[in-house]
Amino acid sequence: MRSYWLEETAATLPQGTIDGEVDVAIVGAGITGCSCALALAEAGLHVLVVDERRVAEGASGRNGGFALRGTAGAYHEVVAAHGRERALALWQWTEAELRALGGLGGDAVRRLGSLRLAVDGEEREELRDEVEALWADGLEADWIDSPTGVLAGRFTAAIRHPTDAALQPARLVRRLASRAAAAGAAFVEGHRVGALDELRADTVVVATDGYPSGLLGELEGLIVPTRGQVIATEPVTERLFELPHYGRHGFDYWHQVEDGRIVAGGFRDVSLEREFTDEEALTDDVQAALERFVTGLVGRELRVDHRWAGIFGLVLDFLPVVGPVPGLPGVWVAAGYSGHGNVLGFACGRLVAHAIVGDRDPLLDLFEPKRLLG
Numbered sequence: 001m002r003s004y005w006l007e008e009t010a011a012t013l014p015q016g017t018i019d020g021e022v023d024v025a026i027v028g029a030g031i032t033g034c035s036c037a038l039a040l041a042e043a044g045l046h047v048l049v050v051d052e053r054r055v056a057e058g059a060s061g062r063n064g065g066f067a068l069r070g071t072a073g074a075y076h077e078v079v080a081a082h083g084r085e086r087a088l089a090l091w092q093w094t095e096a097e098l099r100a101l102g103g104l105g106g107d108a109v110r111r112l113g114s115l116r117l118a119v120d121g122e123e124r125e126e127l128r129d130e131v132e133a134l135w136a137d138g139l140e141a142d143w144i145d146s147p148t149g150v151l152a153g154r155f156t157a158a159i160r161h162p163t164d165a166a167l168q169p170a171r172l173v174r175r176l177a178s179r180a181a182a183a184g185a186a187f188v189e190g191h192r193v194g195a196l197d198e199l200r201a202d203t204v205v206v207a208t209d210g211y212p213s214g215l216l217g218e219l220e221g222l223i224v225p226t227r228g229q230v231i232a233t234e235p236v237t238e239r240l241f242e243l244p245h246y247g248r249h250g251f252d253y254w255h256q257v258e259d260g261r262i263v264a265g266g267f268r269d270v271s272l273e274r275e276f277t278d279e280e281a282l283t284d285d286v287q288a289a290l291e292r293f294v295t296g297l298v299g300r301e302l303r304v305d306h307r308w309a310g311i312f313g314l315v316l317d318f319l320p321v322v323g324p325v326p327g328l329p330g331v332w333v334a335a336g337y338s339g340h341g342n343v344l345g346f347a348c349g350r351l352v353a354h355a356i357v358g359d360r361d362p363l364l365d366l367f368e369p370k371r372l373l374g
């Protein structure tokens with residue numbers, strides 16, 4: 001059940017104490033909490049990051065390793081829902097954050113682009129609508145009319161998004177944590193915050209995405225815990241996939257990592273309702289579907305060396321939930337990335353940090369937590 005990404009050794013971080021007085025306490029030491037801590041510590045604030053696990057051991061060290069621009073919705077759908085100006089601002093913001101992530105992440109971030117695939121005629125039409133909307137707004141994207149090689153015959157079209165990246169996500173988050181520590185942030189690992197009054201801070205940021213924290217008052221439960229499962233195979237000597245691939249509306253995703261392993265995840269739709277859970281467990285049917293899928297792609301059975309599950313937070317409108325928590329003065333939330341938290345978590349952690357130091361980005365209007373209360 002150990003994530004392949006978490007196999008690397010983690011550096012020791014300076015440990016704080018839970019009752020130490022700080023300017024900002026952050027609950028959750030994933031990509032959101034660590035990017036927020038780094039930005040706040042660099043701005044000169046005293047910061048404490050608390051997690052019941054160790055750094056990156058939530059979804060941030062258990063995900064597929066895709067760093068994609070945009071949100072969980074396709075570009076043309078976001079244009080239809082929120083207007084062209086806002087959609088473009090969102091995409092350009094995530095592209096800029098991807099560049100920043102590349103600058104901070106070193107070899108944990110490989111800017112390879114990504115390949116979004118269609119499995120049938122209907123999905124091909126959707127991809128065509130999306131690529132035309134991207135082009136109309138001057139965003140980079142390449143249309144692939146008939147995918148070749150091992151993809152031929154299985155996929156009907158693809159969009160290559162050249163600005164995306166493949167991550168070693170645990171290495172990335174641990175690196176952000178080390179940078180935050182070097183800037184003065186302290187960490188408490190292995191402690192579950194049971195109530196906000198345990199923390200001696202003027203401001204608290206709850207950065208727990210899909211893991212129920214019990215700290216969000218009226219918002220509790222409105223960011224829906226959703227399970228994802230992943231496998232990593234034995235290393236494959238031939239290079240079959242140069243960049244991250246995903247298809248079937250993101251229900252299947254895979255890439256070949258640097259040591260040749262195929263990391264594949266998804267197939268939540270084998271049992272969609274059951275996968276709305278915060279139980280970090282593997283299930284036989286999803287695991288079997290992942291193995292069959294990889295065997296079909298590669299043309300032979302591969303040994304599976306790692307299997308794991310993680311929980312992400314789903315929001316019905318596919319927009320992050322970032323801002324002050326209604327009814328809890330001094331408490332902020334940054335969560336609900338609907339399976340796109342690698343870039344959005346990094347970016348939203350920084351948005352919150354900047355807002356706390358008085359530089360509020362108007363993008364936060366779109367992410368207002370109180371919209372979930374109806």
Ligand SMILES: Cc1cc2nc3c(=O)[nH]c(=O)nc-3n(C[C@H](O)[C@H](O)[C@H](O)COP(=O)(O)OP(=O)(O)OC[C@H]3O[C@@H](n4cnc5c(N)ncnc54)[C@H](O)[C@@H]3O)c2cc1C
Pocket residue numbers: 027028029030031032033050051052053056057058059060061062063064065066067068191192193194207208209210211212213214215227228229230265309310311312313334335337338339340341342343344345
């Ligand atoms: C299987 C899977 C595949 C995914 N694939 C991708 C992908 O390829 N690309 C992508 O962009 N996104 C992907 N995601 C989503 C992405 O991983 C998450 O959205 C992102 O990592 C969230 O980061 P975070 O820092 O907000 O939260 P997390 O990394 O989940 O960290 C939250 C932390 O909060 C802690 N916590 C909760 N409550 C408390 C408490 N009361 N006290 C102390 N600690 C607490 C937890 O222990 C946890 O460590 C995937 C998610 C999963 C599960």
